[in-house]
Amino acid sequence: MSNAAEVLKNKKLRITPARVHVLDIFIREAAALTHAEIEKLLIDDFDRVTLYRTLTSFLENGLIHKVPDESGIQRFAYCNHEHHEHSGAHSHTHVHFFCMQCSKTTCLDDILIPAIKLPEGFVQDESVFLVKGLCRKCSKNKAE
Amino acid sequence: MSNAAEVLKNKKLRITPARVHVLDIFIREAAALTHAEIEKLLIDDFDRVTLYRTLTSFLENGLIHKVPDESGIQRFAYCNHEHHEHSGAHSHTHVHFFCMQCSKTTCLDDILIPAIKLPEGFVQDESVFLVKGLCRKCSKNKAE
DNA sequence: GCATAAAATGCAATTGAGTTGCAATTGGCT
DNA sequence: AGCCAATTGCAACTCAATTGCATTTTATGC
Ligand SMILES: [Mn+2]
Ligand SMILES: [Mn+2]
Ligand SMILES: [Zn+2]
Ligand SMILES: [Zn+2]
Numbered sequence: 001m002s003n004a005a006e007v008l009k010n011k012k013l014r015i016t017p018a019r020v021h022v023l024d025i026f027i028r029e030a031a032a033l034t035h036a037e038i039e040k041l042l043i044d045d046f047d048r049v050t051l052y053r054t055l056t057s058f059l060e061n062g063l064i065h066k067v068p069d070e071s072g073i074q075r076f077a078y079c080n081h082e083h084h085e086h087s088g089a090h091s092h093t094h095v096h097f098f099c100m101q102c103s104k105t106t107c108l109d110d111i112l113i114p115a116i117k118l119p120e121g122f123v124q125d126e127s128v129f130l131v132k133g134l135c136r137k138c139s140k141n142k143a144e
Numbered sequence: 145m146s147n148a149a150e151v152l153k154n155k156k157l158r159i160t161p162a163r164v165h166v167l168d169i170f171i172r173e174a175a176a177l178t179h180a181e182i183e184k185l186l187i188d189d190f191d192r193v194t195l196y197r198t199l200t201s202f203l204e205n206g207l208i209h210k211v212p213d214e215s216g217i218q219r220f221a222y223c224n225h226e227h228h229e230h231s232g233a234h235s236h237t238h239v240h241f242f243c244m245q246c247s248k249t250t251c252l253d254d255i256l257i258p259a260i261k262l263p264e265g266f267v268q269d270e271s272v273f274l275v276k277g278l279c280r281k282c283s284k285n286k287a288e
Numbered sequence: 289g290c291a292t293a294a295a296a297t298g299c300a301a302t303t304g305a306g307t308t309g310c311a312a313t314t315g316g317c318t
Numbered sequence: 319a320g321c322c323a324a325t326t327g328c329a330a331c332t333c334a335a336t337t338g339c340a341t342t343t344t345a346t347g348c
Contacts, residue, residue, distance in 0.1 A: 014295065014344055035334075047298045052335065057296095068272065072216040072305085073334065095260060100269060114258045116239060116273075121280030125244060128214065128274040129260075136265030158315055158324065179305075191327045196306065201325095216334085217305065 003027065011061045018046045022054050023063065032067035032077035032096070032105040067096050067105055068130040077107050095129045101138035147171060155205045162190045166198050167207065176211035176221035176240070176249040211240050211249055212274040221251050239273045245282035 004023035005015050013019065025041050026033070033041075035051060042051075055076060058064045062079055069075040095111040098104075113129045134142065148167035149159050157163065169185050170177070177185075179195060186195075199220060202208045206223055213219040239255040242248075257273045278286065 016296065016344075018297080048334095049299080049336085050297055053296075066214075068212070068214070068274075069216075070210075070212075070272065072218065074216065097262070097266060108263065111260060111262070114260060116255060116258060116275070118241070118255070118275065118277075119252065119280070121283055122241060122275075123278040123283045124275055125277040127276060128212065129271065130212075131260070131262065131266075131268055131271040133262075133269040134267040136263070139265055139267045160315070160325065162326080192305095193307085193328080194326055197325080 007063065011063065013057065013061060017044065018050050018054055019057075021046075022051065023058070026058075026064060026076075026078040030106060032069075032075045032107065034069070034073050034075050036073075067107065068128045069105065070098070070130070070132075075105060077105075080107065080109050093126070095131055097135065098130060098132045099135035099138055100132055101134055101142075104135060106135065151207065155207065157201065157205060161188065162194050162198055163201075165190075166195065167202070170202075170208060170220075170222040174250060176213075176219045176251065178213070178217050178219050180217075211251065212272045213249065214242070214274070214276075219249060221249075224251065224253050237270070239275055241279065242274060242276045243279035243282055244276055245278055245286075248279060250279065 002020060002024070004020045004027060007023060008015050008019055021042055021044065022038060025038055029041070035048075035055065039045075039048065039051060055064070055074075059066070059076070064076040065079050067075040067077050093113045095108045095113055097106050097108055113127055118124055146164060146168070148164045148171060151167060152159050152163055165186055165188065166182060169182055173185070179192075179199065183189075183192070183195060199208070199218075203210070203220065208220040209223050211219040211221050237257045239252045239257055241250050241252055243250075257271055262268055
């Protein structure tokens with residue numbers, strides 16, 4: 001049984017070809033992906049709607065999380081639990097990075113969103129922090 | 145000459161009914177607005193495309209700035225220069241706040257986005273910080 | 289292995305945000 | 319008033335995402 005199938009089983013999700021393939025892609029790719037990007041990476045083609053519903057199901061079951069995207073389209077990344085094992089509950093409060101050169105968005109799982117002081121009366125819940133700039137690869141290429 | 149018309153003149157933008165009305169709305173409302181919200185607030189109705197082009201023109205001329213929105217639709221707010229007068233150049237690096245109760249998004253012009261330490265090799269440019277929670281009004285109502 | 293019920297999928301149609309080309313209108317000038 | 323460039327309105331289009339419904343597939347118990 002594949003790694004992806006294993007993960008699905010643990011979450012009590014039915015193991016279907018679409019789910020296994022999509023989850024495989026998420027685990028393999030390090031970056032945050034859009035619907036269209038996943039569609040291109042899929043060998044077999046499933047209906048677009050199936051992919052949308054697969055993403056919704058993964059989201060609801062905590063297998064992936066939403067990643068901020070300025071262009072207005074949905075972007076998702078695999079929930080990497082390795083980075084949070086000590087705390088038990090998995091948190092999604094890490095910073096995300098968008099590379100203006102290669103357009104890849106990555107989870108900076110180790111960089112937590114800093115707390116800030118809000119004006120009197122405001123009550124803080126979650127927050128979203130997206131940093132734009134050059135990723136490691138692209139800043140290296142530029143330096144050469 | 146209205147306040148809005150004055151602002152347009154200073155920016156060397158042609159003073160048209162559409163622009164005056166839209167800019168009026170931005171100045172009057174404190175919150176960040178979407179295309180659809182502005183359309184509802186307009187008394188006279190202009191073509192949707194005109195409104196899109198008005199927003200683009202305001203954006204290019206620094207009258208408004210983009211505001212992060214999790215739902216994926218464009219949101220804009222008036223550039224409040226009062227808060228940055230000392231520095232001369234206007235910066236857009238303030239934190240934005242989304243109220244989960246009333247769904248209003250506001251600029252926290254005084255709260256600047258904190259600097260963070262990125263992993264080795266990453267080069268930082270702009271960033272986006274959206275805090276979710278309860279606004280002053282809604283947290284007060286809840287307390288009663 | 290096979291029947292069964294529930295869950296997942298495919299397909300067609302629809303919504304909603306945003307864009308583009310082009311002809312008609314209007315605003316800022318002299 | 320009259321000119322020209324900028325702005326507007328309209329129609330058509332793209333692209334992401336959603337919904338209803340009929341069909342297929344999965345997990346489970348026999
Ligand atoms: Mn996560
Ligand atoms: Mn601003
Ligand atoms: Zn890059
Ligand atoms: Zn509120």
